[in-house]
Amino acid sequence: MYSDKVMDHFKNPRNVGEIENADGVGEVGNPVCGDIMNISIKVENNIITDAKFKTFGCGAAIASSSMATELVTGKTLEQAWDLSNKAVVEALNGLPPQKVHCSVLAEEGIHKAINDYRRKQGLEPWVEKNLPAHDHEEMTCGT
């Protein structure tokens, strides 16, 4: 059911771990929905020089986090912010429809890490364009 690319990133995930003294950290999802992603980034001169992840979730969730961290590394914060879940899905050669929310979660995780960095720098956080994949207040799971 998964593409070879998804299986590759699931079996050989890139950038697993937590960056010590990270410049920005974002954790999204919740255990009720069966997926949590923690993304940490290192930023130098407005460029993401390192990104790592830890994920509790299915094969698609792990592959999406792995791909997302790979895609944002070396990008400016603006470029990384504009990385959409669609770009993650495309880079993975597609995800089954019921798994697309995993890529949305990865996008959210990156955004949250970037905004965490901005806050630490005393900057206004950027505003999310889309609704979150999971409504954390009510602990319901959406797609």
Added chain:
Amino acid sequence: MADRRIIYMDHSATTCVRPEVMEAMAPYHAENFGNPSSLYSIARNSRNAVETARAQVAAALGASPDEIYFTSGGSESDNWAIKGIAFANRKKGDHIITTKIEHHAVLHTCYYLEKQGFSVTYLPVDQHGLVNPADLETAITDRTILISVMFANNEIGTIEPVAELGAIAKKHKIPFHTDAVQAIGNVQIDVNAQNIDLLSLSAHKFSGPKGVGALYIRKGTKIDNLIHGGGQERRRRAGTENIAGIAGLGKAIEMATSDIEAHNRKIRLLRDRLLDGILKTIPYSHLNGHKEKRLPGNINISFEFIEGESILLWLDDAGICASTGSACTSGSLEPSHVLLATGLPAGISHGSLRLTLGEVNTDADVDFVLEVLPDVVSRLRKMSPLWKGEKGSGA
């Protein structure tokens, strides 16, 4: 992948057809292809095959052959039992009692009947998945027309106190249906001693072919037809009989119930070694279901801090076939309704793994799973944000 060894531990999903069963089915494809409703001799052979199988099923259940009706499988049998009783007894009442842990073939049929104006009580279960007979007694009203409780649960393997529940139904003169799809060949069944009025079964769960099952209906039970049409199955179930499938079902149930005790001893020994090994070597793992009142081949374990689908993907990579109660394999985001009904938190339900052993499994299979599984769990835990190491972890 030609030499890849496959270790099949998903016998609750389906089983491999036995050679003896294939042999019993073989003559009814090309040679004896006659329609049992016809008069000529090749049709007589088909008819005899159906009646032989009917007797074999009846013997396995302690029933009489004229109480056995062949269907297309477990789902049809459940649909027929529940809708058939509900619609035939509508004037008497409109209340059905079942449980929260039934198979979807029962649950979704009940949801449908709710839309048709029936009311349904879904009995709770305790943390082991057991229905409390006192809860059934309390739920019965003078409008109750059907009680349906599964014999053994497909996910956690819990064996329900069917005889006791059936006795309560009998006392109140309410038909008692049980979905015994998982129980055949694993539990001794006697429809009279266990007070069962209707029983669903499916051949492919006990080394028979897919697409064929049966419904036992106690003589005198008021029930409508589900499939309308020709006069097959004594005018109760229309459609030309699946002769080869029915012959296979008959042979399979005869073999599966010939020595249940020996089968159970063998499977339980393997199961317990695997179960103990897993619980011993993998911290933060919990058995779901009941310790004793469980199907001999069933293991259902939750591993904290990780998710089931990713466990299955790694096991599949090693050639091990298993299943999970995590939402991620089903398309919805809700984990197993059975695990939730036992009170297991959703987060932990996502990390459940079901291994169901059968006749084909060996000691070497158990050793192999014990070799592979701890690594899989530890690899996934290392990348889980919930895992804080063996000592510091708390959900």
